[in-house]
Amino acid sequence: MAERKPTESWLTDMDGVLIHEGVPIPGADAFVKRLRESGKPFLVLTNNSIYTARDLHARLQRMGLDVPVENIWTSALATAKFLDDQRPGGTAYVIGEAGLTTALHDIGYVLTDHEPDYVVLGETRTYSFEAMTKAVRLIKGGARFIATNPDETGPSTEGPLPATGAVAALITKATGKQPYFAGKPNPLMMRTGLNAIGAHSETSAMIGDRMDTDVLAGLEAGMETFLVLTGVTTPAEIEQYPFRPSKIVNSIADLVDRV
Numbered sequence: 001m002a003e004r005k006p007t008e009s010w011l012t013d014m015d016g017v018l019i020h021e022g023v024p025i026p027g028a029d030a031f032v033k034r035l036r037e038s039g040k041p042f043l044v045l046t047n048n049s050i051y052t053a054r055d056l057h058a059r060l061q062r063m064g065l066d067v068p069v070e071n072i073w074t075s076a077l078a079t080a081k082f083l084d085d086q087r088p089g090g091t092a093y094v095i096g097e098a099g100l101t102t103a104l105h106d107i108g109y110v111l112t113d114h115e116p117d118y119v120v121l122g123e124t125r126t127y128s129f130e131a132m133t134k135a136v137r138l139i140k141g142g143a144r145f146i147a148t149n150p151d152e153t154g155p156s157t158e159g160p161l162p163a164t165g166a167v168a169a170l171i172t173k174a175t176g177k178q179p180y181f182a183g184k185p186n187p188l189m190m191r192t193g194l195n196a197i198g199a200h201s202e203t204s205a206m207i208g209d210r211m212d213t214d215v216l217a218g219l220e221a222g223m224e225t226f227l228v229l230t231g232v233t234t235p236a237e238i239e240q241y242p243f244r245p246s247k248i249v250n251s252i253a254d255l256v257d258r259v
Helices: 028-038 053-062 075-086 098-106 129-140 164-175 187-196 211-220 252-258
Strands: 009-013 042-046 072-074 091-095 118-121 144-147 204-208 224-228 247-249
Touching: 009 187, 009 211, 028 252, 042 053, 042 187, 053 072, 072 075, 072 187, 075 098, 075 118, 075 144, 075 187, 091 098, 091 129, 118 129, 118 164, 129 164, 144 164, 187 211, 204 211, 211 224, 224 252
Parallel strands: 009 042, 009 204, 042 072, 091 118, 118 144, 204 224, 224 247
Antiparallel strands: none
């Protein structure tokens, strides 16, 4: 196996790697501090499209993790970048929260339910039957179907919640149209993120807690991949996948000295 070049930039997932249910994972503060002191380009990624980067910066700061706004990359931002490249100045009917609507406003998109170019589905805690019905009718009427991420469930203190992927499946069943998912494991999210910080996949590493999104996306983008065991994927599940991370570690604390 060819020797990889030294790691010059880092991408890391947020939930399950740096935090878990609103609490920092031991070692996360030291890792972020080391990254900032190193001067190396880095991004904290999340498939959750509910919050803006500014919101996430404030939430992380309250937990003692000082991540600048420009070092946060969400599936909402990746979706907006994709739409801006595909159809600048377009229109969209959006099901989602401020993280997604703000990202689309920022690229000059008009949000409308009148013959939109796209139906864009994101994360929300209040999916409504009325909004899903409207999305189905607009897609059947010719709107293109985009979704921020394929995660079928999201975490909460009470247990799993239906997420974007599950609602997308409902809309697909009703329309016969599959969405284009902009977030992980689509390597598009990684590549646009790398471009945003001027990094190259050959000298970048991705840290995640999920084999099916984080590791797969990093692998397909040509990056070194680290799986931490503080989130979704358990040691017993790793062998079920036809691919492997570059390295498996217990937690983010084990990677502080690698920066």
